[in-house]
Amino acid sequence: MQSSRKNGWMKCAGAVALMTALAGCATQGEQQATKVRPPVMTSETLRDMSADQAIQLLQEGNARFVSGTPTPHNYRQQVRTTGSNGQFPFASIVSCIDSRSAPSVIFDLGIGDIFSTRVAGNVINEDILGSLEYGSKVVGTKLIVVLGHTSCGAVKGACDNVEMGNLSGLLAKIRPAVDVTADVNGPDRSSHNYRFVDAVAENNVRLMVQSMHEKSPVLGEMAASGQIKIVGAMLDVKTGKVKFL
Numbered sequence: 001m002q003s004s005r006k007n008g009w010m011k012c013a014g015a016v017a018l019m020t021a022l023a024g025c026a027t028q029g030e031q032q033a034t035k036v037r038p039p040v041m042t043s044e045t046l047r048d049m050s051a052d053q054a055i056q057l058l059q060e061g062n063a064r065f066v067s068g069t070p071t072p073h074n075y076r077q078q079v080r081t082t083g084s085n086g087q088f089p090f091a092s093i094v095s096c097i098d099s100r101s102a103p104s105v106i107f108d109l110g111i112g113d114i115f116s117t118r119v120a121g122n123v124i125n126e127d128i129l130g131s132l133e134y135g136s137k138v139v140g141t142k143l144i145v146v147l148g149h150t151s152c153g154a155v156k157g158a159c160d161n162v163e164m165g166n167l168s169g170l171l172a173k174i175r176p177a178v179d180v181t182a183d184v185n186g187p188d189r190s191s192h193n194y195r196f197v198d199a200v201a202e203n204n205v206r207l208m209v210q211s212m213h214e215k216s217p218v219l220g221e222m223a224a225s226g227q228i229k230i231v232g233a234m235l236d237v238k239t240g241k242v243k244f245l
Helices: 002-035 043-048 051-067 075-085 126-139 153-159 167-172 175-180 194-215 217-224
Strands: 091-095 114-118 143-149 229-235 242-244
Touching: 051 091, 051 143, 051 229, 051 242, 091 126, 114 126, 126 143, 126 194, 126 217, 143 194, 153 167, 153 175, 153 194, 175 194, 194 217, 194 229, 217 229
Parallel strands: 091 114, 091 143, 143 229
Antiparallel strands: 229 242
């Protein structure tokens, strides 16, 4: 009888311990849930976010994209919310027009998350600088990303000295990256050398980041004071993975 009671007490104690542990897990889960940013960026979440946290959000989103587990976005609700309450993007991304490099897709983002500027070869000009200055100085984005990608057609055109209408002027902005890139995989510096093309694309990203500091006192001062970060990144179009430089 004593043994039966003892066993019953031990089972009861074990159940209590298990329930206590589960309750603790639930509490931790609730605490973690409160730390997750809302479905739409708000003035409060933007205000409290750092540039490093913005980079982390992009990295996490890209990891979900690559793994095939994107966030289920309620776009209709996001449209209603941003339409009523305004937009508070946390980053500005300058990317190529390449159909495989849409920032909102490869970073698994929703409506109102970023400003997206797209132009062949992700080059920087005065109009784009003005747009980025608006995003950072007026709206308060914490991060600017210049996003290049592998197998870039604009970079290939610059390597081959292509001349065609207004495209010629755009490709001229990429030529400095061609000139500073050392030979890769042999002396062939044309579009036929894919490794050379990708090396040029990465150098082009670095030069565009540098040009922002030099050509925009507004952005340069904000970066120097730590209000924003300006970084480069490369997308591998074969894998969908983004590497921050």
